[in-house]
Amino acid sequence: MTTETAVDPGTVRRSANVGPRRRGWVFHACMAPLTLLWVAPMVFVLAVAFRSFDDIAARGLGALPASFSLDGFSTALSEGAIGRALANSAVVTVIGVVATLFLASLAAFALSRHAIPFSRTILLTMLAGNLLPPQILLIPVSSITQSLGIYDSLFALIVVQVGFGLGFYTFVLHGFMRSIPNEVLEAAVVDGAGSARIYARIVLPLCRPALAALAALATTWIFNDLIWALTVLRTETKFPITVALLNLQGGFVSNWNVVASGAVLAAIPTAVVFFAFQKHFVSGLLVGANK
């Protein structure tokens, strides 16, 4: 097609409306290989996860799969205790997300809808806390949990996650709640509704889109955390998936099908959240940066 148009200038002019389509062809010719390159690492890991150990040992890790086996997954789940780790992660993530968003929405409600003195300073300080490098908190957080007697418990991990995440969610929800028109709330005030009722019956339902976006984001953040878990947990049975995976890697050094299976199992939950809530997820990412 390109040669044809190049030969006869008349065709070029006549096919002016073909232009976009030709550019579309170039576009796909560039993007399709690039996208494949992007997806390739995931495909290869999946391929390794479904191969048998003998196949990998005999033909090498980089060979095309010649076997199909679920041994990697079953070993990772049984001996590698990936199932238990996923359950731990689920507990921490669900409680952590709900608790953080609840507390953050309370603070955002107070700061955005009431004449709290120095509200701006408070809000920015809270956000700043979330931007701190976690490194500056690790050692004191570890010793605080020890002195409170909650070290090495999922509860400690949840509390730490809630404390560290609060600032960001409060900031985002504050921006959202402030955009609610005053008239909506004044009507409720006239009807004699108290703060708690306004919060629960009017403000919170109106914040549903923002809460959905933040929930999608917070789920992946808490589920994917490694450094806080390493900081406050020591017992293997309490490890969330990320720490368990690193252990698995140490325990099954050359069993690459087991390691790959574990990594795939750890990636599935966040991938599901992503595909189910892609719009919320993307708007969640933007809401913090786009202001």
Added chain:
Amino acid sequence: MSSTQVATPETSSHDGRQPVRAGRRWRRVPPLVWVFLLVPLAVELAWVFWPALNSFSLSLTKWNGVGAAEPVGLDNYRRMFDDPIVRTAVTNTVIWIVVFGGLSVLIGLGLAVALNRPRRGVGLYRSAIYLPMVFALAVTGLFWRVLYQPGGTVNSALENIGLDGVARQWLADPDTALYAVLVAAIWRQVGYIMVLYLAGLKGCDPSLEEAAAVDGASAWQRFRYVVFPQLRGVNTVVFAITVIDSLRTFDIVWAMTRGGPYNSSQLLSTYMFEQGFTALNLGYSSALAVVIFVLAIGFIITYLVRATRED
């Protein structure tokens, strides 16, 4: 500022009665609302700001976690100057910021421009490029560890295209370990940067670009002189986020190399963790954390200023 907050200096200066009214309104904040604010605030103070302050005082001590910390003044900071691993870690952190930031922004911005206009297939391409960013950094690290193994996919691919000489043990070679980790980190980050730039491009005024096109500007000129200047806000955010993220980077390095081999991929953050939780040099480790904080604070302020600018 929100309209409910009447206590702004501008309004109060016009009318003598306003400060009084403002004061009364402060008092009118119901007690329950104070609880709403103070409970989350207390949680954050206890679990973020109090520990952060503790790190500063710990950095002036020698402590192994048992017994009392022994005050040593600025010794920990002096020790860093003689510590060759700190020098490696600082160099690597700078390399990380430049390469991780530079490449993920170049690729992310390029993809955002390519995938900006709605056309067939764009959604699919976008999803494929977003997807890695939802994986944990630890999971990403493990993915790439599998790929980098001797005889693994990366080496086989290189051999298949005739680059046998290039194939090596990427993560076990001190010359390549850091860059091998960087490739994995960039692979994951590009989707995020692309999201930010796609939103920025959506906010650009299309009529400006059309006008430039009518005036005969080439595609590159339109991007460079018309579109790019409009992305200044996004650039600031991306810049601040990239540096803050780079200074925090820990998971992916820990999952892939633990800073090795021979500390060749050590970053300040991983060295801090190793000193604190493996070597139990808690004072020295805190001093390293303070250095990370000092490096980050300028960019944190940049982000905060930007985040509230439109108010």
